[in-house]
Amino acid sequence: DVKVTQSSRYLVKRTGEKVFLECVQDMDHENMFWYRQDPGLGLRLIYFSYDVKMKEKGDIPEGYSVSREKKERFSLILESASTNQTSMYLCASSLGRASFYEQYFGPGTRLTVT
Amino acid sequence: TQLLEQSPQFLSIQEGENLTVYCNSSSVFSSLQWYRQEPGEGPVLLVTVVTGGEVKKLKRLTFQFGDARKDSSLHITAAQPGDTGLYLCAGVGPNFNKFYFGSGTKLNVKP
Structure with a gap:
């Protein structure tokens, strides 16, 4: 079974803080994705990566960056968190x-x- | 504007009833998928449909891909409380370079 784990289930941060969300997969998958999910809007793609050190912008990349230094790990970074980034991140x-x-x-x- | 429109947005039914949810678009998709998401969890893939007109069955769930590959439906027979969740359709664009999700149908099956 594929397992994708995320570093935290719940996180509370203050406006302006730098936030790191980490994701690890254990099945040697090439592609990794970050979405945010908001009621009525479905899942919206923030960034994706199809290889180590490669990244591509999704539909809503503003205010976010990503890092993929190892194949199994994909990090989402909120450079300066704002209240409109309150959401579920998948x-x-x-x-x-x-x-x-x-x-x-x-x-x-x-x-x-x- | 959502590329994939799902209807209804909410559905609350009694155990044992049948239901159909829809996923529609004006665009053609290479393939369409259906996911179910339970509260506090990530979506889990149920099925992928690839060929126009394709019908796939998964126990009490029947998935259909439209002939023109622009729409899909999910029919549940004799719904059970365990079917409760958010049902999401998702499609791959014709150039295989982008993946789109619908906004979902929230289903509640009451015992």
């Missing part, structure tokens, strides 16, 4: 380019920015 991975669309998700991190 990490996902998929096997490779041919299986780009079959994604396995972590349990999510619910981030509150006060």
